[in-house]
Amino acid sequence: MIPDSNDCSIPIATAFYPSLSLLNHSCDPNIQIIFKNGIECFVRSNRTIRSNEQIFNCYGINYRSADYKQRQQLLSDQYFFHCKCQICKNESKKFEKRQNK
Ligand SMILES: [Zn+2]
Numbered sequence: 001m002i003p004d005s006n007d008c009s010i011p012i013a014t015a016f017y018p019s020l021s022l023l024n025h026s027c028d029p030n031i032q033i034i035f036k037n038g039i040e041c042f043v044r045s046n047r048t049i050r051s052n053e054q055i056f057n058c059y060g061i062n063y064r065s066a067d068y069k070q071r072q073q074l075l076s077d078q079y080f081f082h083c084k085c086q087i088c089k090n091e092s093k094k095f096e097k098r099q100n101k
Contacts, residue, residue: 024054024056026087027062027087029056029057030056061075069095071083
């Protein structure tokens with residue numbers, strides 16, 4: 001990933017990091033992964049993480065960059081799951097209400 005001027009990342013390749021692959025996704029992650037020198041990466045918290053709180057990564061699309069429907073579609077297409085993070089739980093209720101009108 002290469003940071004762009006809007007503080008987002010532009011994918012240029014895929015790599016496998018066994019430790020990072022253990023992290024689950026959230027559309028509101030509590031960490032940020034920083035890649036350095038093309039081979040090293042660091043995990044940095046972006047807010048306080050309590051002792052029993054799960055560490056969440058973002059698999060490429062978060063609630064700031066896409067709406068609920070776009071996120072669900074991308075995560076389903078690329079990772080074959082339906083996101084049920086706290087943000088998505090809240091937004092799914094709103095989305096379902098809009099769909100039922
Ligand atoms: Zn989500």
